[in-house]
Amino acid sequence: MMPSKIMTIAYYTFRELYKSKILLNVFFVGLGLVVVTFVATEFTYGVPERIALDFGLGMLSLSSLGISLFLGVNLLSKEMESRTVYMVIARPVPRYAFILGKLVGLLGIQALNVIVLSALTLASTAFLGGELSPILFWAIGFTLLESLLLLLCVVLISLLANTILSVIFSMVLLVLGHAVKETQGLSFVENHPALKALLDFYHFVLPAFHKLNLKDYVIYKKSLPLSYLLPNVAYGTIYSLGLLCLIVFLFQRKNLD
Amino acid sequence: MINFSNVTKIFKSDILTQNFTALNDVSFQVPAGSMVGFLGANGAGKTTSLKIIMDFIRPTGGRVEFSPEMGATKLEIRRNLGFLPERPYFYPNLTGLEFLYFMGTLSEISRSDIAREVAYWGPRFRVDHALGRELKTYSKGMLQRIGFLSTILHHPKLIILDEPLSGLDPIGRKELKDVIIEVHKQGKTVFFSSHIVPDVEEICDRVIFLKEGRLVYDGPVNSLLVSDQERDYVILVQGGKVLEDRAKSTVTLPDEVRRYVVPSSAKDQFLSAAVAAGGNVFSLELVKPSLEEIFYQTQGRK
Numbered sequence: 001m002m003p004s005k006i007m008t009i010a011y012y013t014f015r016e017l018y019k020s021k022i023l024l025n026v027f028f029v030g031l032g033l034v035v036v037t038f039v040a041t042e043f044t045y046g047v048p049e050r051i052a053l054d055f056g057l058g059m060l061s062l063s064s065l066g067i068s069l070f071l072g073v074n075l076l077s078k079e080m081e082s083r084t085v086y087m088v089i090a091r092p093v094p095r096y097a098f099i100l101g102k103l104v105g106l107l108g109i110q111a112l113n114v115i116v117l118s119a120l121t122l123a124s125t126a127f128l129g130g131e132l133s134p135i136l137f138w139a140i141g142f143t144l145l146e147s148l149l150l151l152l153c154v155v156l157i158s159l160l161a162n163t164i165l166s167v168i169f170s171m172v173l174l175v176l177g178h179a180v181k182e183t184q185g186l187s188f189v190e191n192h193p194a195l196k197a198l199l200d201f202y203h204f205v206l207p208a209f210h211k212l213n214l215k216d217y218v219i220y221k222k223s224l225p226l227s228y229l230l231p232n233v234a235y236g237t238i239y240s241l242g243l244l245c246l247i248v249f250l251f252q253r254k255n256l257d
Numbered sequence: 258m259i260n261f262s263n264v265t266k267i268f269k270s271d272i273l274t275q276n277f278t279a280l281n282d283v284s285f286q287v288p289a290g291s292m293v294g295f296l297g298a299n300g301a302g303k304t305t306s307l308k309i310i311m312d313f314i315r316p317t318g319g320r321v322e323f324s325p326e327m328g329a330t331k332l333e334i335r336r337n338l339g340f341l342p343e344r345p346y347f348y349p350n351l352t353g354l355e356f357l358y359f360m361g362t363l364s365e366i367s368r369s370d371i372a373r374e375v376a377y378w379g380p381r382f383r384v385d386h387a388l389g390r391e392l393k394t395y396s397k398g399m400l401q402r403i404g405f406l407s408t409i410l411h412h413p414k415l416i417i418l419d420e421p422l423s424g425l426d427p428i429g430r431k432e433l434k435d436v437i438i439e440v441h442k443q444g445k446t447v448f449f450s451s452h453i454v455p456d457v458e459e460i461c462d463r464v465i466f467l468k469e470g471r472l473v474y475d476g477p478v479n480s481l482l483v484s485d486q487e488r489d490y491v492i493l494v495q496g497g498k499v500l501e502d503r504a505k506s507t508v509t510l511p512d513e514v515r516r517y518v519v520p521s522s523a524k525d526q527f528l529s530a531a532v533a534a535g536g537n538v539f540s541l542e543l544v545k546p547s548l549e550e551i552f553y554q555t556q557g558r559k
């Protein structure tokens with residue numbers, strides 16, 4: 001009974017977002033991709049397929065993270081502000097089903113974005129004679145996982161803070177989650193145990209987004225060992241599940257006034 | 258249907274401001290089959306009470322119970338309940354029809370049943386022509402009407418409405434009142450809040466009256482309100498002889514129009530006298546009591 005409620009909410013959430021102008025952005029990014037590809041073939045002597053790939057994956061990652069951040073922050077808070085949440089949970093719908101439905105609906109938009117942009121990226125790479133190595137598909141999958149993780153961070157924070165603060169906090173988390181990787185290898189850090197412990201702690205507790213980013217490898221490598229990929233998939237999945245439980249727990253108890 | 262007992266709600270605030278008691282030990286019942294008006298000025302605590310009934314927020318003290326016919330579990334109760342929030346806002350990019358299917362599906366009715374209900378109620382609410390349009394193109398009155406439609410789609414036993422008539426024009430109010438009465442006649446219990454006395458007086462059989470978070474009256478409408486026979490009429494007459502001595506008060510307005518206040522008992526005599534005196538009677542209106550007047554009346558009777 002409940003899965004169908006979740007899917008109903010997801011379906012109409014998807015429709016509502018789909019009919020807002022958000023996917024127009026995807027269209028323009030896609031258009032930009034095609035134009036860049038064209039320009040790259042005409043004017044670069046080097047490796048146009050790399051430019052297409054680099055640009056495509058960069059845009060894919062940027063737009064997915066953007067969708068997570070800006071649609072995620074409004075996903076629940078707008079429902080509460082505009083009291084539409086009352087219409088839904090006044091019906092036989094448990095609160096967890098409401099949350100899951102909203103999230104699945106937004107992930108539908110996310111998936112559509114990823115499918116469109118990655119199809120264009122792969123097509124233009126192939127068109128320019130680039131090789132479609134397995135790592136590309138891993139990179140796309142990782143982008144989806146990274147966006148999911150960011151989405152859950154944003155939604156969780158939006159239950160505790162206002163919209164603007166939530167966006168700022170989440171961006172800070174995202175930037176730190178990428179930067180924390182660079183700091184670990186620094187000899188300065190290695191020489192200061194306290195700082196190292198702090199960073200390790202950060203790494204342990206807060207989301208390490210860099211684990212879900214393969215962009216650095218994509219251009220120069222054809223594949224990565226599964227022993228690198230799978231633990232990171234596990235990390236992203238488990239972290240996301242943990243956040244999801246926390247979101248449901250908080251929303252279940254929240255006063256909706 | 259609802260037993261609201263000894264409910265207190267204190268809004269905790271930060272260190273700078275004081276805690277605010279929105280509801281102070283309020284108890285009342287909504288009997289099955291009744292049409293109950295929930296009366297109170299803005300800020301009296303009506304919305305807070307309804308949110309507690311709906312379990313959107315938790316009370317500081319006291320509790321809310323539903324009668325067994327509503328169901329045993331929270332989900333069962335909600336299957337038998339229709340709720341329309343105050344000043345409802347809707348998903349702007351869904352069409353009217355999509356919204357109704359969304360709500361109906363959540364209330365566990367089949368698509369064919371939803372279609373049947375929409376075909377029946379759509380024309381009655383004058384929204385049938387707009388169902389294919391996005392909700393952001395709807396007027397306020399249309400949103401209120403389609404919102405009400407969505408609360409009765411699934412034939413709930415109990416309907417709770419928060420200020421359903423506010424923000425509607427006179428025709429819109431009349432229409433909505435008529436369907437509320439119709440739905441009530443089908444055996445549904447209706448509980449709705451309002452800060453406008455005549456609305457409650459016109460269609461309710463019971464009133465619960467809240468003032469500043471306290472219950473001040475709970476009982477039949479007619480013992481709260483003065484009957485029409487004891488009220489005054491405002492009569493506007495243009496021209497003719499002045500009839501000051503027959504009226505409680507007389508005010509002269511521009512264009513030789515006089516505004517008389519006349520007790521109900523003397524209304525007919527006054528009118529024939531006004532006509533006989535060559536005046537042109539062009540308005541006659543019953544004076545409706547305000548919330549404040551009723552409040553002082555209830556205090557006086559205690």
Ligand SMILES: Nc1ncnc2c1ncn2[C@@H]1O[C@H](COP(=O)(O)OP(=O)(O)O)[C@@H](O)[C@H]1O
Binds near residue numbers: 268297
């Ligand atoms: N979340 C809240 N925090 C603090 N005060 C609140 C909150 N919600 C409502 N109030 C206060 O409680 C009182 C009652 O509000 P409400 O129930 O909305 O009144 P009504 O619906 O009768 O107009 C108001 O004074 C309002 O300011």
Ligand SMILES: [Mg+2]
Binds near residue numbers: 300303304305343420
């Ligand atoms: Mg209110």
